[in-house]
Amino acid sequence: xxxxxxxxxxxxxxxxxxxxxxxxxxxxTLHGIDGEEAVILLPTRFLRDWVNSHYGDRLRAxxxxxxxxxxxxxxxVAQATVGAxxxxxxxxxxxxxxxxxxxxxxxxxxxxPRPPEFRTPEPRSDWVVPLEARFTFDTFVVGKPNEFAxxxxxxxxxxPASPGFNPLFLYGGVGxxxxxxxxxxxxxxxxxxxxxxxxxxxxxxxxxxxxxxxRSQSTMEFKETxxxxxxxxxxxxxxxIGKDNTxxxxxxxxxxxxxxxxxxxxxxxxxxxxxxxxxxxxxxxLGCGMVADLHAxxxxxxxxxxxxxxxxxxxxxxxxxxxxxxxxxxTNVRELEGALNRLVAHANLFGRPITIxxxxxxxxxxxxxxxxxxxxxxxQRKVAEHYNLRLTDMVSARRAxxxxxxxxxxxxxxxxxxxxxxxxxxxxxxxxxxxxxxHAVSRVSELMAADAGFAEDxxxxxxxxxx
Ligand code: ADP
Ligand code: MG
Numbered sequence: 001x002x003x004x005x006x007x008x009x010x011x012x013x014x015x016x017x018x019x020x021x022x023x024x025x026x027x028x029t030l031h032g033i034d035g036e037e038a039v040i041l042l043p044t045r046f047l048r049d050w051v052n053s054h055y056g057d058r059l060r061a062x063x064x065x066x067x068x069x070x071x072x073x074x075x076x077v078a079q080a081t082v083g084a085x086x087x088x089x090x091x092x093x094x095x096x097x098x099x100x101x102x103x104x105x106x107x108x109x110x111x112x113p114r115p116p117e118f119r120t121p122e123p124r125s126d127w128v129v130p131l132e133a134r135f136t137f138d139t140f141v142v143g144k145p146n147e148f149a150x151x152x153x154x155x156x157x158x159x160p161a162s163p164g165f166n167p168l169f170l171y172g173g174v175g176x177x178x179x180x181x182x183x184x185x186x187x188x189x190x191x192x193x194x195x196x197x198x199x200x201x202x203x204x205x206x207x208x209x210x211x212x213x214x215r216s217q218s219t220m221e222f223k224e225t226x227x228x229x230x231x232x233x234x235x236x237x238x239x240x241i242g243k244d245n246t247x248x249x250x251x252x253x254x255x256x257x258x259x260x261x262x263x264x265x266x267x268x269x270x271x272x273x274x275x276x277x278x279x280x281x282x283x284x285x286l287g288c289g290m291v292a293d294l295h296a297x298x299x300x301x302x303x304x305x306x307x308x309x310x311x312x313x314x315x316x317x318x319x320x321x322x323x324x325x326x327x328x329x330x331t332n333v334r335e336l337e338g339a340l341n342r343l344v345a346h347a348n349l350f351g352r353p354i355t356i357x358x359x360x361x362x363x364x365x366x367x368x369x370x371x372x373x374x375x376x377x378x379x380q381r382k383v384a385e386h387y388n389l390r391l392t393d394m395v396s397a398r399r400a401x402x403x404x405x406x407x408x409x410x411x412x413x414x415x416x417x418x419x420x421x422x423x424x425x426x427x428x429x430x431x432x433x434x435x436x437x438x439h440a441v442s443r444v445s446e447l448m449a450a451d452a453g454f455a456e457d458x459x460x461x462x463x464x465x466x467x
Pocket of ligand 1: 139172175
């Protein structure tokens, strides 16, 4: 039976490839065969469900090929007992596939609650902070805005501490994937070599640990433990701004590790050069490896991310709904995920499919909050720029066609894109009467209907203002 199981695992590994095998299947252990049923164990509910839905049929077929008596494969959640043939397992828990919150301060102090049947494996040292199971390279969607950062992260994961990539400094706005990439590097390094210690922690946590060490007079131990790791990752370094003692300690740890040829990965919301309040010498060192930024997402990337998440959650989301989300929720991937989660939860709860109407209904508040507020001034500025006029032409009394027409366009857009009343718009355009605005709106509509080139122009302006 043990030999059969080893062959089945080997076959699966060949079929799905090393990466997929390590991610999902490596932790499977054989519990035993019970009549017609082979019972396999996995440590988390998430893994069980995933393996069941993605590899369940294949597992059954492979079993049957080995042993015709087996008709079913049952996967249960349980920690493997020692000696049951498990390979070393370092997955530190798995969250639901679409968990949205980022680990906040409270969470970074206390470990998140685990499902009851899950027991955390012994960490190799207390510096090994649990990694988010779904933050791997496999689940990271690559697009123009993040391809460089992603390539650097891959490179560091494959060859830690290569010249030119140490430290790796990742920066970008909130929710663009910094933490995801760092965890992905950590997963990949640990899986490539389970003897390597990867210490990942937020800068806040670094500080708390340092302060705790000071209090308990164990700074030597703190230093030694930290300097013994192979890879040190500090997330959200901007938190250390103004925290002089902690910065000092970090600086020394940093130098000690780099001198020993160890890899450092740091993330922040700003590039090193903009980190005011960080000591100069530390700033210089931070910038002397590879600095890679995660740019704001594009519509295409947002759409791909939604498609990937919907596929992973195995839910059917109409293209129109994904387009709506990708258009409206533009700043933060976390919020994009959150919106998708809500739709999925709602659909599950009420047993109804997701439709464009249900999306509008369920996400009413989210979509409203993301409605871009355009000011009349912004409209005037953009329109003036577009037609090569001065901003003052928008409010002046000049009636020359080359000025009057763009002004009408601006009034039209003000009516379309803001909640302002006609008299108010008139006032903002050089104290004009509300009938002038009314006339502008209908004139522009007419022209758009009659002249495709003009319509395209106005539509373009509108798009520029809306995004
Ligand atoms: P940051 O640390 O930059 O604030 P996170 O790494 O926490 O952002 O990302 C926020 C959420 O968005 C996470 O759930 C993450 O998985 C997801 N996310 C961000 N970028 C991507 C991407 N390119 N592909 C898939 N998921 C992404
Ligand atoms: Mg983060």
